[in-house]
Amino acid sequence: MSLEQQQRDVLQVKRLQVQFKTRDGIVYAVQDLSFHVAPGEIVGLVGESGCGKSTAALALMRLVPKPGRIVGGSVLLNDRDILELSESEMRSLRGHEVAMVFQDALTALDPRMTVGRQIMEPLRIHLKLSPKAARERAADLLAQVGIPSPATRLNQYPHEFSGGMRQRVMIALALSCGPSLLIADEPTTALDVTTQNQILNLLVKLKDETGAAIVLITHDVGVVSKVCDRVVVMYAGREVEIGGTRDIFTAARHPYSRGLLESTLMLDGDRERPLEAIPGLPPELIDLPPGCVFYPRCKYRSDQCKTASPPLEPVANVHEAACWNWRSLNA
Amino acid sequence: MTTQPEVLSVHNLRTHFPGPALGLPWQGRTTVRAVDDVSFSISHGHTMGLVGESGCGKSTVARSILQLVRPTSGQVLFEGIDLCKLKPKALAPLRKQMQIIFQDPYASLDPRATIGFTIGEGLLIHKLVNERDLRQRVADLMLMVGLNPAFENRYPHEFSGGQRQRVGIARALATNPKFIIGDEPISALDVSIQAQIINLLRDLRARLNLTMLFISHDLRAVRYLSDEVAVMYLGKIVECAPTDLLFKQPAHPYTQALLNSVPKPRWVDGRQIAEIKGEVPSPLNPPSGCYFSTRCPHVMPRCKQEQPALVEVQAGHKAACFLLNDVSHPI
Numbered sequence: 001m002s003l004e005q006q007q008r009d010v011l012q013v014k015r016l017q018v019q020f021k022t023r024d025g026i027v028y029a030v031q032d033l034s035f036h037v038a039p040g041e042i043v044g045l046v047g048e049s050g051c052g053k054s055t056a057a058l059a060l061m062r063l064v065p066k067p068g069r070i071v072g073g074s075v076l077l078n079d080r081d082i083l084e085l086s087e088s089e090m091r092s093l094r095g096h097e098v099a100m101v102f103q104d105a106l107t108a109l110d111p112r113m114t115v116g117r118q119i120m121e122p123l124r125i126h127l128k129l130s131p132k133a134a135r136e137r138a139a140d141l142l143a144q145v146g147i148p149s150p151a152t153r154l155n156q157y158p159h160e161f162s163g164g165m166r167q168r169v170m171i172a173l174a175l176s177c178g179p180s181l182l183i184a185d186e187p188t189t190a191l192d193v194t195t196q197n198q199i200l201n202l203l204v205k206l207k208d209e210t211g212a213a214i215v216l217i218t219h220d221v222g223v224v225s226k227v228c229d230r231v232v233v234m235y236a237g238r239e240v241e242i243g244g245t246r247d248i249f250t251a252a253r254h255p256y257s258r259g260l261l262e263s264t265l266m267l268d269g270d271r272e273r274p275l276e277a278i279p280g281l282p283p284e285l286i287d288l289p290p291g292c293v294f295y296p297r298c299k300y301r302s303d304q305c306k307t308a309s310p311p312l313e314p315v316a317n318v319h320e321a322a323c324w325n326w327r328s329l330n331a
Numbered sequence: 332m333t334t335q336p337e338v339l340s341v342h343n344l345r346t347h348f349p350g351p352a353l354g355l356p357w358q359g360r361t362t363v364r365a366v367d368d369v370s371f372s373i374s375h376g377h378t379m380g381l382v383g384e385s386g387c388g389k390s391t392v393a394r395s396i397l398q399l400v401r402p403t404s405g406q407v408l409f410e411g412i413d414l415c416k417l418k419p420k421a422l423a424p425l426r427k428q429m430q431i432i433f434q435d436p437y438a439s440l441d442p443r444a445t446i447g448f449t450i451g452e453g454l455l456i457h458k459l460v461n462e463r464d465l466r467q468r469v470a471d472l473m474l475m476v477g478l479n480p481a482f483e484n485r486y487p488h489e490f491s492g493g494q495r496q497r498v499g500i501a502r503a504l505a506t507n508p509k510f511i512i513g514d515e516p517i518s519a520l521d522v523s524i525q526a527q528i529i530n531l532l533r534d535l536r537a538r539l540n541l542t543m544l545f546i547s548h549d550l551r552a553v554r555y556l557s558d559e560v561a562v563m564y565l566g567k568i569v570e571c572a573p574t575d576l577l578f579k580q581p582a583h584p585y586t587q588a589l590l591n592s593v594p595k596p597r598w599v600d601g602r603q604i605a606e607i608k609g610e611v612p613s614p615l616n617p618p619s620g621c622y623f624s625t626r627c628p629h630v631m632p633r634c635k636q637e638q639p640a641l642v643e644v645q646a647g648h649k650a651a652c653f654l655l656n657d658v659s660h661p662i
Contacts, residue, residue, distance in 0.1 A: 048521040162610050192384035192548065194607050197592035201606055219522065225596035246598050263526035265551035267578065267593055274533065275555070277526035281491050 008079075009036040010180045010213040011060070016073035018052070018059050025286040029055040029068065031237045034312075035230075037181070037213040042204070044228035044245070045217045048260075050282060052237040053217045057185045060215065061100055062090050078180060096126040099174035103186035105166035109158040109173075115142075116154030119173050126177045141172040145202060164195035168202065175206060182207075185217045200227050221264045225249055230318075233257045236283050236293040239312065243319030253321040253329050255298045292324070300325045337408075338510050338542040339396065340372030344405035346388075346395045350615050363614050365391040366402070367566035370641075373510075373559075378536065378543040380557030380574070382550055382589070384611055388566040389546045393512045396544070397429055398422055409510065427457045427506035434515035436495035440487040447473075447483030450501045457506055472501040476531060493524035497531070504535065512544045517552055529555050550593055554578060559647075562586045565614055565622040568641060572648040582650040585623045621653070629654055 018030040030052045037043045045053040058064045060075055062082060074081045077098060082090065102108040110118060119138040123129045129137060135154070142150035145168040158166055167187060174182055184203065188196040204227055207214055216228060224231055224245060231248050233241040233256065241254040252258040262276035280297040283289075292298070292305040304324050312320040323329075345368060350361035365388045373379045381389045395402045398414050407414045409429065414422065430453075433439035440449055451469045454460045460468050470480035476497040487495055496516060503511055513532065517525045533556065536543060545556045553560055554574060561571040562585065570583040581587045588607035609626045612618055618625045624634040633653055641651045 048523060164610055192611070193550070193592045194384065194588060195610060197594070197606050198608075200594065220594070221522065222594035226594035227597075246596070249596060260522060263523045265525070265529075265549070265555060267551055267554065267590070267595070271555050271574070274530045275526040277530055278523040279527075281493070281524075 009038050010078060011037040011215070012076040013060070014074045014076070016056065016059060016075060017071045018055050018064055018068055019071050020068045022067065022286070027285045028237050028288060029285060030059065033073070033239050035232050035239070035242060037215060039180070039213050040207060040211045041230070042207065042214040042216055042228045044224040044231045045215060045234060046219065046221065046224050046231055047234035048219055048282060050285070051234040053234050054185055056234070057100070057183050057215065057217045060183055061094055061098060092126070095122040096177045097179055098181040098183065099177070099179040101170050101174045101182065101184040101187045103189050105163070105170045106158060108170060109166065111158055114155055114157055115161070115169050119169070119176055122173070122176050137176070141176055142169070144206070145172045163191055164198060167191060167199050171202065171206070175210065175212070178210065180212060182212050182214045183217070184214060186219070187216070188223065189218070189220070203227065221261060233260070236288070237285055238293055238322065240294065240323070241321040242312070243316070247316060247319045251316070253315040253319070253326040254323045255300045255329065256294045258329060300328055335374040335376060337372045337374050338410060339544070340408045341396065342370050342406040342408070344369045344392065344395055344407065345403045346391050346400060347403045361615050364566050364617070365614065366395060369568055371561055371568065371571060373542055373544060375542055376540050377558045378545055378556055380553035380560040381544060381546045381563060382548065382553045382560060383563035384548060386611060386614060387563040389563050390514055393431065393514050393544065393546055397431060397512065427453065427459070428508050429510045429512070430503035430506065430508040431512040431514060432499050432503045432516040434518050436492050436499055436519060437487070439499055440495060442487055445484050445486060446490070446498045449498060450505055453502065453506045459506060472505055475504070475535070476501045492520050493527060496520060496528055500531065500535070504539070508541070510542045512546065514546045515548065518547065518549065525552070532556060550589060562589065565611065565617055567622065567651070569623065569652070570650040571641070576648050582644045582648065582655055583652050584627045584629055584654070
């Protein structure tokens with residue numbers, strides 16, 4: 001890969017802001033989210049429920065449901081800002097240049113349509129394949145994601161597939177038109193651990209084969225450590241830390257990232273010692289107080305944190321954290 | 332294993348459910364062997380972890396112990412009394428000794444009852460306090476699980492998932508039970524909240540000298556909470572050992588596969604462990620011989636014909652696999 005290609009990111013998100021106008025006030029679901037993804041790279045968006053990671057994923061497809069609205073920032077997909085596109089231009093992009101894998105394959109697939117028809121649909125629409133060619137391509141795709149006897153399986157309905165197989169169908173569907181970006185929103189959360197392992201390995205294998213970039217949304221720190229090249233840690237709609245996966249796991253500089261890692265259950269380590277739980281609860285995203293969103297739960301807080309929200313600043317090579325006191329967190 | 336008396340012992344427990352009809356009315360129905368010949372015991376003050384993937388029968392074991400479903404055969408001895416033989420009336424007074432914490436903190440609380448009522452209801456039913464002392468006792472319980480007693484008149488929807496799970500724990504502890512079952516009590520919670528609840532359960536267990544059965548699909552959670560672990564696959568226990576032993580020297584290929592499937596950081600585990608193939612077979616139609624033979628990397632002809640029995644690998648460590656018979660227990 002040449003240097004020029006390396007520098008050409010598939011996705012560049014800059015200061016993305018999503019808000020929901022509700023009766024009770026404005027919900028700041030995503031605030032100033034910025035990151036980029038290179039071809040063949042897996043970037044994880046990690047955080048707990050309500051941190052805005054799924055809303056961010058939907059925003060990348062311009063699918064934020066009402067009353068949500070993207071109010072600021074830009075989303076450059078192959079150097080084109082998708083926030084400027086018309087709805088019809090956007091439709092020709094979805095499923096073609098950018099595709100999505102959802103958490104729950106049973107609700108994401110149409111129960112009344114055979115799996116074959118569902119995979120053929122984008123091939124017919126975006127790639128204008130003939131019915132015969134689309135069918136052949138669909139069978140190839142099923143084989144590629146590891147579904148045995150693909151020709152027969154094409155004629156079956158989603159309920160005839162097991163959970164893991166359904167998720168494979170979703171991945172085949174998402175990859176059908178050769179997207180340059182795949183957004184996977186908790187793709188393995190509903191699966192058992194042995195199946196989860198299979199699906200994660202499959203995603204990595206397909207990414208290596210196709211060179212697609214992947215944005216992986218997950219709450220599972222273990223999944224991130226297994227497959228992601230870089231990580232964005234989100235808390236209360238904000239990006240609190242971004243960096244290489246290993247850097248974040250071994251030298252997190254934001255107190256929330258560190259708390260999240262320390263409270264994660266491990267297969268090794270001292271099991272007699274109490275876990276380092278983060279006290280308290282995440283804040284409501286309505287009318288956030290000024291200052292750092294993590295202030296009420298933070299061990300390292302100081303007076304400054306109460307009044308001013310910390311910006312992301314570099315803490316190491318390609319590693320940024322949004323904390324006034326990151327220097328007091330030892331690497 | 333210990334000199335402590337056994338609080339609970341389960342012998343050859345079988346719980347079968349009628350499955351779909353075979354076809355014509357006189358052909359009868361299939362049988363789902365949800366729990367098939369399960370035996371274990373828990374001594375006073377100890378915690379047994381029961382781990383397995385969805386559909387392996389671990390929740391049915393819990394429900395069978397508490398007689399929420401009546402087992403098909405076998406014994407459930409609670410302090411020497413066989414619960415399976417008791418009529419509902421005789422069972423009722425024993426119920427205060429055995430309580431359960433459910434997985435879903437949303438579905439397991441009555442949305443129309445205040446949490447004070449939910450926590451105190453068992454006390455009134457079992458006539459453990461009079462109306463005058465009820466409020467004080469409920470307040471004590473709320474303090475014990477880390478809830479503010481001032482919230483006693485609030486409704487479940489006003490609480491977060493973690494707080495609701497605390498309500499579920501307070502309700503289970505209200506009647507001063509000797510034995511508690513936790514059926515996936517942390518699975519629905521966020522990582523940082525999971526750690527809080529695990530710490531709370533460990534603390535309460537030590538303070539109240541509780542005997543516990545902890546059910547989870549998450550090996551990591553089981554490791555933090557259990558003294559002993561039993562691994563289930565398709566209704567059977569395939570391995571059972573003290574926690575540290577099971578995690579350090581898993582003997583059964585399925586246990587090994589489960590442990591290998593837990594996502595690990597790429598930089599820690601450079602070598603690719605072969606993933607386990609396939610999925611759990613349908614319990615309606617389990618394979619002949621060893622149930623794991625369809626997925627086992629070490630499968631031998633014998634495994635397809637006979638079912639391996641649970642045998643002792645070393646003191647306190649049992650597993651059901653012919654490989655072990657051949658190595659350490661030649662026949």
